[in-house]
Amino acid sequence: MNFTKSLILAVSVLAIMSCQKSGPQDFALGKDQCDNCRMTITEQKYATQLITQKGRAYKFDDIMCMNMYESSNPDKATNAKTYVIDFPSGKFLEKEKATFIKGGSIKSPMGGNTQAYQDKAAAQKAAATLGASLTK
Amino acid sequence: MFRLMFLFFPVLIFSNILKVGKNEQFKTIKEAVAASKSGDSILVESGVYKEGNISITHPLSLIGIGRPVLDGEMKYEILSFRANNILLKGFRIINSGEDEIKNIGAVRLYDSHYSTIENNIFENNYFGIYVQRGYRCMIRNNKITSTRATSQEGIGDGIHAWVSEEIWIKNNYIEGHKDGIYLEKVIKSYIYRNYSKKNLRYGLHFMSSNDDVYVGNTFDNNNAGVAVMYSNNVGMVANNFINNWGDANYGLLLKDISFSKIKHNRFQSNTTAIFLDGATKIDLFKNDFEDNGWGMKINSNCMENRVINNNFINNTFDVSTSGSMTMNDFKKNFWDKYEGYDMDKDKIGDVPFHPLSLYSLLVENNPSIMLLFKTFFVDLLDKTEKIIPSLTPVNFVDEQPLMKRVSI
Numbered sequence: 001m002n003f004t005k006s007l008i009l010a011v012s013v014l015a016i017m018s019c020q021k022s023g024p025q026d027f028a029l030g031k032d033q034c035d036n037c038r039m040t041i042t043e044q045k046y047a048t049q050l051i052t053q054k055g056r057a058y059k060f061d062d063i064m065c066m067n068m069y070e071s072s073n074p075d076k077a078t079n080a081k082t083y084v085i086d087f088p089s090g091k092f093l094e095k096e097k098a099t100f101i102k103g104g105s106i107k108s109p110m111g112g113n114t115q116a117y118q119d120k121a122a123a124q125k126a127a128a129t130l131g132a133s134l135t136k
Numbered sequence: 137m138f139r140l141m142f143l144f145f146p147v148l149i150f151s152n153i154l155k156v157g158k159n160e161q162f163k164t165i166k167e168a169v170a171a172s173k174s175g176d177s178i179l180v181e182s183g184v185y186k187e188g189n190i191s192i193t194h195p196l197s198l199i200g201i202g203r204p205v206l207d208g209e210m211k212y213e214i215l216s217f218r219a220n221n222i223l224l225k226g227f228r229i230i231n232s233g234e235d236e237i238k239n240i241g242a243v244r245l246y247d248s249h250y251s252t253i254e255n256n257i258f259e260n261n262y263f264g265i266y267v268q269r270g271y272r273c274m275i276r277n278n279k280i281t282s283t284r285a286t287s288q289e290g291i292g293d294g295i296h297a298w299v300s301e302e303i304w305i306k307n308n309y310i311e312g313h314k315d316g317i318y319l320e321k322v323i324k325s326y327i328y329r330n331y332s333k334k335n336l337r338y339g340l341h342f343m344s345s346n347d348d349v350y351v352g353n354t355f356d357n358n359n360a361g362v363a364v365m366y367s368n369n370v371g372m373v374a375n376n377f378i379n380n381w382g383d384a385n386y387g388l389l390l391k392d393i394s395f396s397k398i399k400h401n402r403f404q405s406n407t408t409a410i411f412l413d414g415a416t417k418i419d420l421f422k423n424d425f426e427d428n429g430w431g432m433k434i435n436s437n438c439m440e441n442r443v444i445n446n447n448f449i450n451n452t453f454d455v456s457t458s459g460s461m462t463m464n465d466f467k468k469n470f471w472d473k474y475e476g477y478d479m480d481k482d483k484i485g486d487v488p489f490h491p492l493s494l495y496s497l498l499v500e501n502n503p504s505i506m507l508l509f510k511t512f513f514v515d516l517l518d519k520t521e522k523i524i525p526s527l528t529p530v531n532f533v534d535e536q537p538l539m540k541r542v543s544i
Binding site: 030031032033037038039040042105106107130 | 237238314336337338359360363365383384389391413
């Protein structure tokens with residue numbers, strides 16, 4: 001009887017633990033620091049996130065900061081998941097699925113000057129109005 | 137003497153004074169600007185002027201009498217300077233438009249040289265003053281406040297300078313913007329006696345700006361008092377960094393900077409007075425560190441910094457570091473935690489002082505240990521570590537600790 005009780009407890013604890021959210025974490029604007037340049041993250045729409053193989057999240061305030069971090073910390077970047085923010089909606093988006101536009105009158109915190117879009121047509125339209133160019 | 141009169145002669149003859157007001161020749165500033173020639177002065181009587189964007193394309197003096205109000209109605213960039221030698225004085229400039237991409241503000245200088253903005257009140261704007269490719273411009277005695285945003289999104293900087301040279305920013309009061317003063321690629325500039333308070337991000341922010349000096353400013357209750365990033369040769373003298381409290385808040389944040397001097401500053405009541413990350417060849421002389429959580433947090437990637445003649449008083453931790461590398465020079469500082477003696481009466485303690493406590497090292501690597509703060513267990517640890525150092529870097533030491541406080 002005792003054994004079953006502890007088994008149920010163990011299983012439920014495991015179940016709760018496995019329910020932990022594995023995706024990207026929300027940004028606490030004005031609180032979180034960019035892990036590359038140490039600046040406070042202030043603009044959600046340019047922020048990015050890297051989640052290592054082990055599940056630790058690193059936050060950045062600019063797409064460029066994440067790229068710099070990835071190249072200088074290859075141990076953390078291998079097999080990591082990278083997320084960017086879809087510019088119009090402000091929602092997380094996997095980096096591989098995003099279309100990027102760069103340059104023109106876009107100004108991002110660390111001078112990466114890149115916006116990410118989920119929708120390629122929207123990216124092209126935005127690029128035309130901002131004088132930016134598609135990078136991918 | 138006769139020649140000298142000739143020098144001023146053309147000015148006296150050809151410059152006019154145009155008046156704007158209800159009972160004057162011109163009813164709007166725009167008309168007066170359109171009718172003016174280079175070098176004219178426009179006097180604006182008090183009143184409220186809602187004229188959208190006023191673009192100035194030749195040298196002018198725009199002077200407010202009785203503080204007239206320029207209202208941007210939350211839609212427009214109020215004044216655009218597109219010429220050299222423009223003077224703006226005595227206005228109250230409120231409610232600028234807002235644009236995330238174009239960064240419009242109350243006053244924007246486009247490639248303007250030798251311009252002056254003084255004695256104005258800026259209220260409730262997105263960006264206060266935006267200088268783009270300025271040269272030898274003066275911004276002084278302005279009050280720049282904004283209450284339109286509570287988060288860091290949706291608000292610009294008080295004074296924002298970008299790709300400029302020799303900008304003088306003196307005696308301004310800035311409150312409630314994102315950064316009080318933001319300098320990006322600004323060189324040879326001078327920031328003197330400003331008061332930057334309650335800004336949502338930094339009081340003063342350097343980004344890739346070399347050869348600048350800031351003197352006698354006060355940074356009160358910002359997210360970080362000053363952030364100096366990716367810059368070289370910045371002089372920081374006689375500033376007050378006070379009340380920058382919070383989770384990730386600093387008095388002074390240094391990131392990838394070198395060849396700079398930090399002298400005669402007062403750091404009081406900050407969570408971390410100075411945070412150094414990738415800082416090299418910096419001289420910290422004669423600074424006061426008082427009542428802070430951490431006096432200095434110095435990452436192990438910092439090299440060849442000299443910390444001499446500073447006072448460390450009543451800080452929870454005087455110094456902490458992240459790794460075991462110590463290539464910085466601590467010398468002749470006053471530490472109130474020093475318990476040594478001075479037998480030869482040369483005012484220098486005879487026993488070296490190890491400023492890095494084991495506990496601070498442990499907290500750095502594992503913040504949750506903070507729970508054990510001021511417990512008997514921690515005292516025991518620190519005492520043991522002092523007698524037989526095992527984990528703290530042995531060469532992290534002040535060989536000549538002072539017995540008396542340094543006057544800064």
